[in-house]
Amino acid sequence: MARQKLSHIFTKIVFKPLHTNLFNIVLLSFFLTIGTTKIYSLELKAKTTSIPVKKQADSLKTNINNSTILTDTIKLDSIKPKKALLEGKIKYKAEKYAKLDQKKKLITLYDKAELYYQDIELKSGIIVFNYEKNEVYAGRIKDSAGVYTQFPNFKQGANIVEPDSIRFNYKTKKALIWNSRTDQNEFKVKAEVSKRINDSVYFLKGARFTTASDVDDPEYYFKTSKVKYVPGKKVVTGLTNMVIANVPTPLALPFAFFPMTEESQSGIIIPTFSDTRLRGYSLQNGGYYFALSKNYDLAILGDYYTNGSYATRFESSYAKRYRFRGNVNIRYENLINSERGFPDYSKTNIYNIQWSHSQDSKANPNSRFSASVNMGSSKYFQQSISQVNAGSNLNNTLSSSISYSKTFNSVPQVNLSLTATHSQNTRTQEINMTLPTLQLSVDRIFPFALKEGVKKGFFKNINLQYNLRGENRIATTDSLFFKPQMFKDAKAGLQHSIPLSTNFKVFKYFSATSSLNYEEVWYLKTIRKSFDRLTNKDAITNVSGFDAFRTYSFSSSIGTTIYGTFNLGEDKKIKALRHVMRPSVSYSQTPSFSNYYDTYAADGTGTMTKDYTRFEGGIFGSPGKNKSNNVGFSLSNTFEAKVTDKDSTKTEAKKVMLLNNLNLSTSYDVAADSLRWAPLRVSGGTQLFKDKMNVNFGMTLNPYALNNSGKVINTFNIDNGGSLFRMTSANMTLNYSLSSRDGNKNMKKENKQGLRNGGRNDDLFGSNTDFSDRKQSQFDKEESSDEDNFKGFFNAKLPWDLTFAYQLTYTNINRENKISGNSLMVSANSDLTPKWKIGASTGYDFVQKGVTFTQLRFERDLLSWRMDFNWTPFGTNAYWSFFIGIKSGVLSDIKWDKRTTPDRVLK
Incomplete structure (x- = not known):
């Protein structure tokens, strides 16, 4: 260099x-010679006139007080050195x-x-x-x-x-630039001539603006002759014309303003005009975006239909680095069906509230606050005109949870948590809430163990805890939600429990545990039963006031682990089979607490009486009247195999899981007078095809027979002419997912909004379609691969993925002997070309003999643009939508969105 x-x-x-x-050298030598020569002159005669000498004072006699100080009068050189x-x-x-x-x-x-x-x-x-x-x-x-x-x-x-x-x-800082190319946020700018005045102002001539990746050959751009450009702030242009594929379009503006700041800016959100079949013409998803600060924002959106229907939405996101983040969505819709005066006229109001909050783990290690809320009208996702989400529409439950927990670093350690929960059945419109649930626990205390050393033996392992649980439980319906009646029917209580337990070894190979549990329950409301002669029915009266009951129980269990290996030979493909069994026997005893029971006259004569406890219906149950001595049996099994690896370079055999678990459990009540054996429950599961298929199954086997009226009798089924067990129910589920890109962790796109709405995280019920945000793709977003970068004429390796779920349910409780559920759901996506994607979600119900929800998806990647078509051909959610628009969020309002709304009947 x-x-x-x-x-x-x-x-x-x-x-x-x-x-x-x-010549210059000679001339310079001449002048230098003159400057160094001595000069001589003629002598002059002395003059006779003498000049008198003035008398001078003695210089030694000086008055110090009158003396003056002489300063140097030589000035500094005023010539500045050359820069x-x-x-x-x-x-x-x-x-x-x-x-x-x-x-x-x-x-x-x-x-x-x-x-x-x-x-x-x-x-x-x-x-x-x-x-x-x-x-x-x-x-x-x-x-x-x-x-x-x-x-x-x-x-x-x-x-x-x-x-x-x-x-x-x-x-x-001035500059002239020819054919400049520069990036400003999402914009790419190219100008024939650019004149820079200073750091903050540019003037451009013959400029083009685009969000395409190639500014020299873009798919589209905005062309203008004069531009004033302030970096990081704004771009102001004169006459601006939109050019697509180098063809000028009639879309032009006399002037344009483009914000270029890196921070979010407040602004108007342009609505979409559409013609609906049910509610007339509409303006949808228009509103205003407020960039309130770097930590939070707010978007207010709304829809209006010419038949009078309207919808409003408030969407806000907030975050603070290393502390927390979250978002809030509030949606309200006023829906009008048909015209006033017609028999099918109806009007309804629906709403939905979603709140998600998560705390950074580094913010406070001793306390944590989180929230996941999804609540509102039970029919919101079935009737909403703002979005189409089949997964949420078909879901039966909306759930919410808000929790705060704190750990006190004392000795022993104390944990405290407050939780508010909400569960809502969208079919029955029943709502169950806890406002709130209080839980307090004190860490285990080992009174007989040393502070240091290993805890071994029965006495050293004796430990006790203290647990407190308090609930205020509310059961209501959608119509009474947050009305006075809802709080009037609330039930509250506190449950104290002190478990005393230990564990020890028996005969070296058996692990034994024993525990003694003491519980005390406090209620603020109890009941009193009596017979009402007017209605000829039992009457229940609520009694307000503090009341409590106390119970205790004992339990013990012993278990071990048995390993078995069956070698089939080193020369075999399957070299060995391994079976692991974990049997366990448990015993529990609960005495009778009949002292908490009262009697009342159950008829008008008063001769017939019935027993009851005033704690019936309490949220923590009631004391039992009957003595219980239960012996429980359980057995879990695991099966593995050692097979020869296909890779000949590997010397070790490959382990293959045949059955992850096979569990059997039942119990025997020694104190019961009949039906002592509990039904045998069998469950299991495994994974097949390199863990791509999950298989789970379960069944319930009852050893007792049924009488002619379908009631279980105290006679074994085998003694009644049947088999050893009577299968009362069974179920099996299969989930299979595979892709041409096996091994890619980002193989599937997560349907986060669909899951948050209460649906599934996959696209078995179709992809989530939110009309207020069409920038997101319906398909997965993957990193570039060899298939994506293929530039030849034909690529035989087309990327694809497939997901299917199969569900089978058998019911035979009262000799129904029928398949109550039998359905198959499939979702598939494929890339026909690197830019064309297609997908479909469908299914078939073999019991109802009909096709389930079906959705067809098409998408074309137009580089800086995106085009998609979404179609649900039949059903109550039948609709279609077509969208084409710019991907960039800066120009997201440049789009064409045409769709129909689902034909939904308001109920």
Whole structure:
């Protein structure tokens, strides 16, 4: 690299006057000779007249008080030193040559030239640096084929410009730029001529703006002749015309304003006009966006229909780094069906509230607050005109949870949590809430164990805890939600429990546990039963006031683990089978608490009485009257196999899981007078095809027979002419997911909004369609792969993915002997080309003999644009939608959105 110190440059500049001709040398020698010669003159005669000498005072006699101090009257040199031509070091290099012209004050660099001066970084084919005029020129050069290459790349601070050529004055900061290319946020700008006035103002001539990746050959751009551009703030243009595929369109504006700030800006959200079949013409998703601060924002959206229907939505997101983040969505719709006066006229109001809040784990390790709320009208997702989400529409439950927990680092440690929950059945419109649930627990205390050392044996492992649980439980309906009746029917209570337990080894191979549990329950409301002679029914009266009951129970269990390996031979494909069994036997005893029971007359005569407890219907149950001695049996099994690996280079056998779990459990009540054996419950599950298929199954086997009326009798089924067990229910589910991109962790797109609405996280019920945000793709977003980068004529490896779920349910409780559920759901997506994507979600119900929800999806990637078509051909959610628009959020209002709303009947 050619590099020269500034001292060398200025040394040459100082001695430049010495490079003169012979005449100048002789003339200079002549003047120097005159200046060094002595000068002589004639003597003059002395004059006779004498000049008298004045009497002077003695210089030694000086009055100190009257003395004055003489100061130096020589002034400093007022000539300022000449300022250096350069104010910093220059670093430069070039591949072919770097030429320094001291006379013209030029530095010329050619071919792969680079120049670094102060905050300027310049790379180009040719660079000319005039350090006398404080100007830099850079341009491209031609290669051997006559094609221009090595375009300039000019960088000053954070601004980067890539023009054909540039002329820049680094003192005045003014510049002339030809065919400049620059990026500003999501915009790419190219101008024929750009004039830079200073750091904050540019004037452009013949400019184009686009969000396409290739600014030289974009799919679309906005063309304008005059532009004032303020980096990081705004762009103001004159007459602006939209050009698509180099074809000017009639879309033009007399002037345009583009905000270029990196921070969010408040602004109007342009609505979409559409013609609906049921509610007339409409303006949808119009509103205003408020950029309130860096930490939170607010969007207010609304729809209006000419038949009087309207909808409003409030969407806000907030976040604070290393502390928390969340978002809130509030939706309200006033829906009118048909016209007033017609028999099918109806009017209804629906709403939905969603709140999600998560706390950063680093914010506070001892306390945590989180929220996940999805509540509102039960029919919101079935009737909403703002979005189409089949997964949420078919879901039967809306649930919410808000929780706060705190840990007190005391000895023993104390944990406290407050939780509010909500569960809503969208079919029955029943709502169950806890406002709130209080839980307090004290860590285990080992009274007989040393502070240090291993806890071994029965006594050292004895430990006790204290747990407190309090609830205020509300059961209501959709119509009474947050009305006075809802709080009037609330039930509250506190449950205290102190478990005392230990564990120890028996005969070395058996693990045993024993526990004694004490519980105390407090209620603020109990009941009193009596017989009402008017209605001839039992009457229940609520009694307000504090009341409590106390219970205790004992339990113990013993279990072990048995391993069994069956070697089939090293030369076999399946070398060995491994079976792991974990049997367990448990015993629990609960005494009778008949002292909490009362009697009442159950008929008008008073001769027949019934027992009851005043704690019936309490949220923590009631004390039991009957004594219970239960012996429980359980067995869990795991099956594995060792097989020869297909990779011949591996010497170790490959482990394959055959059955993840196979569980059997039942119990026997010694104290019961009949039906002592509980039904045998069998469940299991495994994963097949490299863990891509999940298989789960379960069944309930009852050993007792039924009588002619369908009631279980105290007779074994085998003694009644049947088999050993009577299968009362069974179920099986299969979930299978595979893709051509196996192994890619980002294989599937998560349907986060669909899951938050209460649906599934996959697209078995179709992809979530939110009409207020159409920028998101319906398909998965994957990193670039070989298939995506394929540029040939035909690619045989088409990316695809497939997901299906199968569900089978058998019911035989009262000799129904029928398949109550049998359905198959399938979702498939494929890339026909790197830019064309298609997908479908459908299913078939073999019991109802009909096709379930079906959705067809098509999407075309138009580089900076996106086009999609979504169609649900039949059913109550039948609709279609077509969208084409710019992907960039800056120009998201430039779109065409045409759709129909689902034909839904308001109930």
